[in-house]
Amino acid sequence: MIKVALTPPMPCNYLDEQQEQILVVQDDELHNQAGYEVLLLNGFRRSGNDVYRPHCQTCQACQSxxxxxxxxxxxxxxxxxxxxxxxxxxxxxxxxxxxxxxxxxxxxxxxxxxxxxxxxxxxxxxxxxxxxxxxxxxxxxxxxxxxxxxxxxxxxxxxxxxxxxxxxxxxxxxxxxxxxxxxxxxxxxxxxxxxxxxxxxxxxxxxxxxxxxxxxxxxxxxxxxxx
Known part of the structure:
Protein backbone atom coordinates (compact mmCIF):
# COMPACT_ATOMS: atom_id res chain seq x y z
CA MET A 1 0.00 0.00 0.00
CA ILE A 2 1.14 3.55 -0.78
CA LYS A 3 0.78 5.98 2.13
CA VAL A 4 -1.01 9.12 0.95
CA ALA A 5 -2.74 12.25 2.25
CA LEU A 6 -5.82 13.78 0.60
CA THR A 7 -6.06 17.55 0.16
CA PRO A 8 -9.33 19.43 0.79
CA PRO A 9 -11.44 20.29 -2.28
CA MET A 10 -10.31 23.38 -4.20
CA PRO A 11 -11.23 24.98 -7.55
CA CYS A 12 -9.89 22.99 -10.49
CA ASN A 13 -7.14 24.65 -12.53
CA TYR A 14 -8.30 23.01 -15.77
CA LEU A 15 -12.08 22.62 -15.78
CA ASP A 16 -14.42 25.43 -14.78
CA GLU A 17 -17.01 24.68 -12.10
CA GLN A 18 -15.13 21.55 -11.00
CA GLN A 19 -13.52 20.93 -7.62
CA GLU A 20 -10.26 19.02 -7.40
CA GLN A 21 -8.66 16.93 -4.69
CA ILE A 22 -5.12 15.59 -4.75
CA LEU A 23 -3.51 12.50 -3.25
CA VAL A 24 0.01 13.35 -2.02
CA VAL A 25 2.47 10.52 -1.35
CA GLN A 26 3.60 10.39 2.30
CA ASP A 27 5.86 7.34 2.00
CA ASP A 28 9.50 8.47 2.14
CA GLU A 29 10.66 5.03 1.03
CA LEU A 30 9.21 5.78 -2.42
CA HIS A 31 10.93 9.15 -2.75
CA ASN A 32 13.77 7.87 -4.93
CA GLN A 33 14.31 6.93 -8.56
CA ALA A 34 13.05 3.34 -8.26
CA GLY A 35 10.09 4.33 -6.09
CA TYR A 36 9.08 7.10 -8.45
CA GLU A 37 8.98 4.69 -11.39
CA VAL A 38 6.48 2.59 -9.42
CA LEU A 39 4.46 5.72 -8.64
CA LEU A 40 4.42 6.77 -12.31
CA LEU A 41 3.08 3.32 -13.14
CA ASN A 42 0.24 4.02 -10.71
CA GLY A 43 -0.67 7.41 -12.15
CA PHE A 44 1.31 9.73 -9.89
CA ARG A 45 3.46 12.68 -10.96
CA ARG A 46 6.18 14.86 -9.42
CA SER A 47 5.99 18.54 -8.55
CA GLY A 48 9.13 19.63 -6.73
CA ASN A 49 9.63 17.23 -3.82
CA ASP A 50 5.97 16.18 -3.82
CA VAL A 51 4.42 13.32 -5.78
CA TYR A 52 0.68 13.60 -6.38
CA ARG A 53 -2.32 12.20 -8.25
CA PRO A 54 -5.77 13.70 -8.81
CA HIS A 55 -8.46 12.02 -6.69
CA CYS A 56 -11.70 13.87 -7.37
CA GLN A 57 -15.03 12.61 -6.06
CA THR A 58 -17.21 13.57 -9.03
CA CYS A 59 -14.75 13.74 -11.93
CA GLN A 60 -12.29 11.34 -13.57
CA ALA A 61 -11.28 13.63 -16.44
CA CYS A 62 -7.54 13.46 -15.63
CA GLN A 63 -5.97 10.34 -17.13
CA SER A 64 -2.27 9.54 -16.97
Missing part, protein backbone atom coordinates in the same frame (compact mmCIF):
# COMPACT_ATOMS: atom_id res chain seq x y z
CA UNK A 65 -0.84 9.14 -20.46
CA UNK A 66 2.37 7.52 -21.66
CA UNK A 67 3.97 6.80 -25.05
CA UNK A 68 5.82 3.65 -26.06
CA UNK A 69 9.08 5.22 -27.25
CA UNK A 70 10.28 2.00 -28.86
CA UNK A 71 7.19 1.79 -31.07
CA UNK A 72 6.58 5.51 -31.62
CA UNK A 73 6.48 6.71 -35.23
CA UNK A 74 6.20 10.47 -35.89
CA UNK A 75 3.21 11.60 -37.92
CA UNK A 76 3.61 13.57 -41.14
CA UNK A 77 3.11 16.85 -39.31
CA UNK A 78 5.62 15.82 -36.61
CA UNK A 79 8.17 14.96 -39.30
CA UNK A 80 7.61 18.38 -40.85
CA UNK A 81 8.19 20.00 -37.46
CA UNK A 82 11.44 18.11 -36.97
CA UNK A 83 12.61 19.25 -40.38
CA UNK A 84 11.50 22.84 -39.74
CA UNK A 85 13.50 22.95 -36.51
CA UNK A 86 16.60 21.17 -37.80
CA UNK A 87 18.73 24.24 -37.04
CA UNK A 88 18.00 23.87 -33.31
CA UNK A 89 20.86 22.41 -31.29
CA UNK A 90 20.10 20.10 -28.37
CA UNK A 91 22.30 19.85 -25.28
CA UNK A 92 21.82 17.90 -22.05
CA UNK A 93 22.62 19.13 -18.55
CA UNK A 94 22.25 17.33 -15.23
CA UNK A 95 22.00 20.46 -13.13
CA UNK A 96 19.99 23.68 -13.55
CA UNK A 97 21.81 26.61 -15.14
CA UNK A 98 21.58 30.31 -14.31
CA UNK A 99 19.98 31.16 -17.65
CA UNK A 100 16.97 28.88 -17.07
CA UNK A 101 15.03 31.09 -14.69
CA UNK A 102 14.87 34.25 -16.88
CA UNK A 103 13.47 32.06 -19.69
CA UNK A 104 10.98 30.41 -17.31
CA UNK A 105 9.88 33.80 -15.97
CA UNK A 106 9.20 35.14 -19.48
CA UNK A 107 7.34 31.95 -20.40
CA UNK A 108 5.04 32.00 -17.36
CA UNK A 109 4.41 35.75 -17.31
CA UNK A 110 3.77 35.96 -21.06
CA UNK A 111 1.90 32.75 -21.87
CA UNK A 112 0.38 31.65 -18.55
CA UNK A 113 -0.73 34.86 -16.88
CA UNK A 114 -4.10 33.18 -16.23
CA UNK A 115 -2.57 30.17 -14.45
CA UNK A 116 -1.76 29.19 -10.89
CA UNK A 117 2.00 29.79 -11.37
CA UNK A 118 1.59 33.48 -12.31
CA UNK A 119 3.44 35.62 -11.48
CA UNK A 120 6.67 33.66 -11.70
CA UNK A 121 9.20 33.91 -8.88
CA UNK A 122 12.60 32.32 -8.34
CA UNK A 123 11.47 30.51 -5.17
CA UNK A 124 8.38 29.13 -6.93
CA UNK A 125 10.50 27.99 -9.90
CA UNK A 126 13.04 26.22 -7.68
CA UNK A 127 10.32 24.62 -5.56
CA UNK A 128 8.53 23.33 -8.65
CA UNK A 129 11.39 22.16 -10.88
CA UNK A 130 14.02 20.80 -8.50
CA UNK A 131 13.85 17.92 -6.05
CA UNK A 132 15.91 16.86 -3.04
CA UNK A 133 15.46 13.16 -3.84
CA UNK A 134 15.60 13.05 -7.66
CA UNK A 135 17.98 14.90 -9.96
CA UNK A 136 16.19 15.96 -13.16
CA UNK A 137 17.80 15.95 -16.58
CA UNK A 138 17.57 19.28 -18.41
CA UNK A 139 17.31 19.05 -22.19
CA UNK A 140 18.33 22.43 -23.58
CA UNK A 141 17.48 23.78 -27.02
CA UNK A 142 19.59 26.48 -28.65
CA UNK A 143 19.11 28.52 -31.80
CA UNK A 144 22.09 30.60 -32.94
CA UNK A 145 23.67 29.81 -29.56
CA UNK A 146 20.73 31.37 -27.69
CA UNK A 147 18.76 29.24 -25.22
CA UNK A 148 15.15 29.08 -26.45
CA UNK A 149 13.68 26.12 -24.53
CA UNK A 150 14.30 23.72 -21.64
CA UNK A 151 12.57 20.38 -21.20
CA UNK A 152 12.82 19.20 -17.59
CA UNK A 153 12.91 15.40 -17.71
CA UNK A 154 12.88 12.85 -14.91
CA UNK A 155 14.87 9.73 -15.82
CA UNK A 156 14.23 6.28 -14.37
CA UNK A 157 15.52 2.78 -15.18
CA UNK A 158 12.93 1.92 -17.85
CA UNK A 159 11.15 5.22 -18.44
CA UNK A 160 11.34 8.98 -18.59
CA UNK A 161 8.81 11.56 -17.49
CA UNK A 162 8.32 14.86 -19.32
CA UNK A 163 8.05 16.88 -16.14
CA UNK A 164 7.80 20.41 -17.62
CA UNK A 165 8.86 22.43 -20.63
CA UNK A 166 9.30 26.19 -20.88
CA UNK A 167 10.40 28.22 -23.87
CA UNK A 168 10.91 31.65 -25.39
CA UNK A 169 7.50 33.17 -26.24
CA UNK A 170 9.09 34.78 -29.32
CA UNK A 171 9.34 31.31 -30.89
CA UNK A 172 5.70 30.20 -30.75
CA UNK A 173 5.78 29.36 -34.46
CA UNK A 174 8.38 26.66 -33.76
CA UNK A 175 5.93 24.58 -31.63
CA UNK A 176 8.70 24.01 -29.11
CA UNK A 177 6.51 22.08 -26.67
CA UNK A 178 5.72 19.43 -29.28
CA UNK A 179 9.29 19.53 -30.57
CA UNK A 180 10.62 18.91 -27.05
CA UNK A 181 8.44 15.81 -26.67
CA UNK A 182 9.71 14.47 -29.99
CA UNK A 183 13.28 14.89 -28.78
CA UNK A 184 12.46 13.35 -25.39
CA UNK A 185 10.98 10.36 -27.22
CA UNK A 186 14.14 10.04 -29.29
CA UNK A 187 16.27 10.16 -26.14
CA UNK A 188 14.04 7.64 -24.36
CA UNK A 189 14.36 5.25 -27.29
CA UNK A 190 18.10 5.72 -27.80
CA UNK A 191 18.80 4.94 -24.14
CA UNK A 192 16.81 1.70 -24.34
CA UNK A 193 13.90 2.84 -22.19
CA UNK A 194 10.31 1.97 -23.07
CA UNK A 195 7.98 4.68 -21.77
CA UNK A 196 7.80 8.46 -21.87
CA UNK A 197 5.18 9.69 -19.39
CA UNK A 198 3.43 12.94 -20.33
CA UNK A 199 1.46 13.59 -17.16
CA UNK A 200 -2.31 13.93 -17.42
CA UNK A 201 -4.55 14.03 -20.46
CA UNK A 202 -7.82 15.96 -20.05
CA UNK A 203 -9.98 15.59 -23.14
CA UNK A 204 -12.21 18.54 -22.16
CA UNK A 205 -9.18 20.86 -21.86
CA UNK A 206 -8.07 22.01 -25.32
CA UNK A 207 -4.56 22.98 -24.25
CA UNK A 208 -3.91 19.37 -23.18
CA UNK A 209 -4.97 17.69 -26.41
CA UNK A 210 -1.56 17.86 -28.12
CA UNK A 211 -0.62 14.79 -26.04
CA UNK A 212 -2.94 12.38 -27.87
CA UNK A 213 -1.19 13.13 -31.17
CA UNK A 214 1.78 10.97 -30.14
CA UNK A 215 1.16 7.32 -30.98
CA UNK A 216 1.00 4.63 -29.83
CA UNK A 217 -0.01 5.89 -26.41
CA UNK A 218 -1.75 4.40 -23.40
CA UNK A 219 -3.98 5.93 -20.74
CA UNK A 220 -4.50 4.79 -17.16
CA UNK A 221 -8.25 4.17 -16.89
CA UNK A 222 -9.84 2.52 -13.84
CA UNK A 223 -6.43 1.36 -12.67
CA UNK A 224 -5.41 -0.28 -15.96
CA UNK A 225 -3.21 1.01 -18.78
CA UNK A 226 -5.21 0.89 -22.00
CA UNK A 227 -4.17 1.59 -25.58
Missing amino acids: IRIDAQLFKPSKSQKRLLNKNKQIEMRVSHQPQANYYPLYERYINTLHSDGAMFPASLSQYEGFITSAWLTPTFIEFYLDNNLIAVAVTDVMADSMSAMYCFYDPDHLQSSLGTYAILQQLALTKSTGKKWLYLGYQIDLCNKMNYKVKFNPHERLIAGKWQG
Whole structure:
Protein backbone atom coordinates (compact mmCIF):
# COMPACT_ATOMS: atom_id res chain seq x y z
CA MET A 1 0.00 0.00 0.00
CA ILE A 2 1.14 3.55 -0.78
CA LYS A 3 0.78 5.98 2.13
CA VAL A 4 -1.01 9.12 0.95
CA ALA A 5 -2.74 12.25 2.25
CA LEU A 6 -5.82 13.78 0.60
CA THR A 7 -6.06 17.55 0.16
CA PRO A 8 -9.33 19.43 0.79
CA PRO A 9 -11.44 20.29 -2.28
CA MET A 10 -10.31 23.38 -4.20
CA PRO A 11 -11.23 24.98 -7.55
CA CYS A 12 -9.89 22.99 -10.49
CA ASN A 13 -7.14 24.65 -12.53
CA TYR A 14 -8.30 23.01 -15.77
CA LEU A 15 -12.08 22.62 -15.78
CA ASP A 16 -14.42 25.43 -14.78
CA GLU A 17 -17.01 24.68 -12.10
CA GLN A 18 -15.13 21.55 -11.00
CA GLN A 19 -13.52 20.93 -7.62
CA GLU A 20 -10.26 19.02 -7.40
CA GLN A 21 -8.66 16.93 -4.69
CA ILE A 22 -5.12 15.59 -4.75
CA LEU A 23 -3.51 12.50 -3.25
CA VAL A 24 0.01 13.35 -2.02
CA VAL A 25 2.47 10.52 -1.35
CA GLN A 26 3.60 10.39 2.30
CA ASP A 27 5.86 7.34 2.00
CA ASP A 28 9.50 8.47 2.14
CA GLU A 29 10.66 5.03 1.03
CA LEU A 30 9.21 5.78 -2.42
CA HIS A 31 10.93 9.15 -2.75
CA ASN A 32 13.77 7.87 -4.93
CA GLN A 33 14.31 6.93 -8.56
CA ALA A 34 13.05 3.34 -8.26
CA GLY A 35 10.09 4.33 -6.09
CA TYR A 36 9.08 7.10 -8.45
CA GLU A 37 8.98 4.69 -11.39
CA VAL A 38 6.48 2.59 -9.42
CA LEU A 39 4.46 5.72 -8.64
CA LEU A 40 4.42 6.77 -12.31
CA LEU A 41 3.08 3.32 -13.14
CA ASN A 42 0.24 4.02 -10.71
CA GLY A 43 -0.67 7.41 -12.15
CA PHE A 44 1.31 9.73 -9.89
CA ARG A 45 3.46 12.68 -10.96
CA ARG A 46 6.18 14.86 -9.42
CA SER A 47 5.99 18.54 -8.55
CA GLY A 48 9.13 19.63 -6.73
CA ASN A 49 9.63 17.23 -3.82
CA ASP A 50 5.97 16.18 -3.82
CA VAL A 51 4.42 13.32 -5.78
CA TYR A 52 0.68 13.60 -6.38
CA ARG A 53 -2.32 12.20 -8.25
CA PRO A 54 -5.77 13.70 -8.81
CA HIS A 55 -8.46 12.02 -6.69
CA CYS A 56 -11.70 13.87 -7.37
CA GLN A 57 -15.03 12.61 -6.06
CA THR A 58 -17.21 13.57 -9.03
CA CYS A 59 -14.75 13.74 -11.93
CA GLN A 60 -12.29 11.34 -13.57
CA ALA A 61 -11.28 13.63 -16.44
CA CYS A 62 -7.54 13.46 -15.63
CA GLN A 63 -5.97 10.34 -17.13
CA SER A 64 -2.27 9.54 -16.97
CA ILE A 65 -0.84 9.14 -20.46
CA ARG A 66 2.37 7.52 -21.66
CA ILE A 67 3.97 6.80 -25.05
CA ASP A 68 5.82 3.65 -26.06
CA ALA A 69 9.08 5.22 -27.25
CA GLN A 70 10.28 2.00 -28.86
CA LEU A 71 7.19 1.79 -31.07
CA PHE A 72 6.58 5.51 -31.62
CA LYS A 73 6.48 6.71 -35.23
CA PRO A 74 6.20 10.47 -35.89
CA SER A 75 3.21 11.60 -37.92
CA LYS A 76 3.61 13.57 -41.14
CA SER A 77 3.11 16.85 -39.31
CA GLN A 78 5.62 15.82 -36.61
CA LYS A 79 8.17 14.96 -39.30
CA ARG A 80 7.61 18.38 -40.85
CA LEU A 81 8.19 20.00 -37.46
CA LEU A 82 11.44 18.11 -36.97
CA ASN A 83 12.61 19.25 -40.38
CA LYS A 84 11.50 22.84 -39.74
CA ASN A 85 13.50 22.95 -36.51
CA LYS A 86 16.60 21.17 -37.80
CA GLN A 87 18.73 24.24 -37.04
CA ILE A 88 18.00 23.87 -33.31
CA GLU A 89 20.86 22.41 -31.29
CA MET A 90 20.10 20.10 -28.37
CA ARG A 91 22.30 19.85 -25.28
CA VAL A 92 21.82 17.90 -22.05
CA SER A 93 22.62 19.13 -18.55
CA HIS A 94 22.25 17.33 -15.23
CA GLN A 95 22.00 20.46 -13.13
CA PRO A 96 19.99 23.68 -13.55
CA GLN A 97 21.81 26.61 -15.14
CA ALA A 98 21.58 30.31 -14.31
CA ASN A 99 19.98 31.16 -17.65
CA TYR A 100 16.97 28.88 -17.07
CA TYR A 101 15.03 31.09 -14.69
CA PRO A 102 14.87 34.25 -16.88
CA LEU A 103 13.47 32.06 -19.69
CA TYR A 104 10.98 30.41 -17.31
CA GLU A 105 9.88 33.80 -15.97
CA ARG A 106 9.20 35.14 -19.48
CA TYR A 107 7.34 31.95 -20.40
CA ILE A 108 5.04 32.00 -17.36
CA ASN A 109 4.41 35.75 -17.31
CA THR A 110 3.77 35.96 -21.06
CA LEU A 111 1.90 32.75 -21.87
CA HIS A 112 0.38 31.65 -18.55
CA SER A 113 -0.73 34.86 -16.88
CA ASP A 114 -4.10 33.18 -16.23
CA GLY A 115 -2.57 30.17 -14.45
CA ALA A 116 -1.76 29.19 -10.89
CA MET A 117 2.00 29.79 -11.37
CA PHE A 118 1.59 33.48 -12.31
CA PRO A 119 3.44 35.62 -11.48
CA ALA A 120 6.67 33.66 -11.70
CA SER A 121 9.20 33.91 -8.88
CA LEU A 122 12.60 32.32 -8.34
CA SER A 123 11.47 30.51 -5.17
CA GLN A 124 8.38 29.13 -6.93
CA TYR A 125 10.50 27.99 -9.90
CA GLU A 126 13.04 26.22 -7.68
CA GLY A 127 10.32 24.62 -5.56
CA PHE A 128 8.53 23.33 -8.65
CA ILE A 129 11.39 22.16 -10.88
CA THR A 130 14.02 20.80 -8.50
CA SER A 131 13.85 17.92 -6.05
CA ALA A 132 15.91 16.86 -3.04
CA TRP A 133 15.46 13.16 -3.84
CA LEU A 134 15.60 13.05 -7.66
CA THR A 135 17.98 14.90 -9.96
CA PRO A 136 16.19 15.96 -13.16
CA THR A 137 17.80 15.95 -16.58
CA PHE A 138 17.57 19.28 -18.41
CA ILE A 139 17.31 19.05 -22.19
CA GLU A 140 18.33 22.43 -23.58
CA PHE A 141 17.48 23.78 -27.02
CA TYR A 142 19.59 26.48 -28.65
CA LEU A 143 19.11 28.52 -31.80
CA ASP A 144 22.09 30.60 -32.94
CA ASN A 145 23.67 29.81 -29.56
CA ASN A 146 20.73 31.37 -27.69
CA LEU A 147 18.76 29.24 -25.22
CA ILE A 148 15.15 29.08 -26.45
CA ALA A 149 13.68 26.12 -24.53
CA VAL A 150 14.30 23.72 -21.64
CA ALA A 151 12.57 20.38 -21.20
CA VAL A 152 12.82 19.20 -17.59
CA THR A 153 12.91 15.40 -17.71
CA ASP A 154 12.88 12.85 -14.91
CA VAL A 155 14.87 9.73 -15.82
CA MET A 156 14.23 6.28 -14.37
CA ALA A 157 15.52 2.78 -15.18
CA ASP A 158 12.93 1.92 -17.85
CA SER A 159 11.15 5.22 -18.44
CA MET A 160 11.34 8.98 -18.59
CA SER A 161 8.81 11.56 -17.49
CA ALA A 162 8.32 14.86 -19.32
CA MET A 163 8.05 16.88 -16.14
CA TYR A 164 7.80 20.41 -17.62
CA CYS A 165 8.86 22.43 -20.63
CA PHE A 166 9.30 26.19 -20.88
CA TYR A 167 10.40 28.22 -23.87
CA ASP A 168 10.91 31.65 -25.39
CA PRO A 169 7.50 33.17 -26.24
CA ASP A 170 9.09 34.78 -29.32
CA HIS A 171 9.34 31.31 -30.89
CA LEU A 172 5.70 30.20 -30.75
CA GLN A 173 5.78 29.36 -34.46
CA SER A 174 8.38 26.66 -33.76
CA SER A 175 5.93 24.58 -31.63
CA LEU A 176 8.70 24.01 -29.11
CA GLY A 177 6.51 22.08 -26.67
CA THR A 178 5.72 19.43 -29.28
CA TYR A 179 9.29 19.53 -30.57
CA ALA A 180 10.62 18.91 -27.05
CA ILE A 181 8.44 15.81 -26.67
CA LEU A 182 9.71 14.47 -29.99
CA GLN A 183 13.28 14.89 -28.78
CA GLN A 184 12.46 13.35 -25.39
CA LEU A 185 10.98 10.36 -27.22
CA ALA A 186 14.14 10.04 -29.29
CA LEU A 187 16.27 10.16 -26.14
CA THR A 188 14.04 7.64 -24.36
CA LYS A 189 14.36 5.25 -27.29
CA SER A 190 18.10 5.72 -27.80
CA THR A 191 18.80 4.94 -24.14
CA GLY A 192 16.81 1.70 -24.34
CA LYS A 193 13.90 2.84 -22.19
CA LYS A 194 10.31 1.97 -23.07
CA TRP A 195 7.98 4.68 -21.77
CA LEU A 196 7.80 8.46 -21.87
CA TYR A 197 5.18 9.69 -19.39
CA LEU A 198 3.43 12.94 -20.33
CA GLY A 199 1.46 13.59 -17.16
CA TYR A 200 -2.31 13.93 -17.42
CA GLN A 201 -4.55 14.03 -20.46
CA ILE A 202 -7.82 15.96 -20.05
CA ASP A 203 -9.98 15.59 -23.14
CA LEU A 204 -12.21 18.54 -22.16
CA CYS A 205 -9.18 20.86 -21.86
CA ASN A 206 -8.07 22.01 -25.32
CA LYS A 207 -4.56 22.98 -24.25
CA MET A 208 -3.91 19.37 -23.18
CA ASN A 209 -4.97 17.69 -26.41
CA TYR A 210 -1.56 17.86 -28.12
CA LYS A 211 -0.62 14.79 -26.04
CA VAL A 212 -2.94 12.38 -27.87
CA LYS A 213 -1.19 13.13 -31.17
CA PHE A 214 1.78 10.97 -30.14
CA ASN A 215 1.16 7.32 -30.98
CA PRO A 216 1.00 4.63 -29.83
CA HIS A 217 -0.01 5.89 -26.41
CA GLU A 218 -1.75 4.40 -23.40
CA ARG A 219 -3.98 5.93 -20.74
CA LEU A 220 -4.50 4.79 -17.16
CA ILE A 221 -8.25 4.17 -16.89
CA ALA A 222 -9.84 2.52 -13.84
CA GLY A 223 -6.43 1.36 -12.67
CA LYS A 224 -5.41 -0.28 -15.96
CA TRP A 225 -3.21 1.01 -18.78
CA GLN A 226 -5.21 0.89 -22.00
CA GLY A 227 -4.17 1.59 -25.58
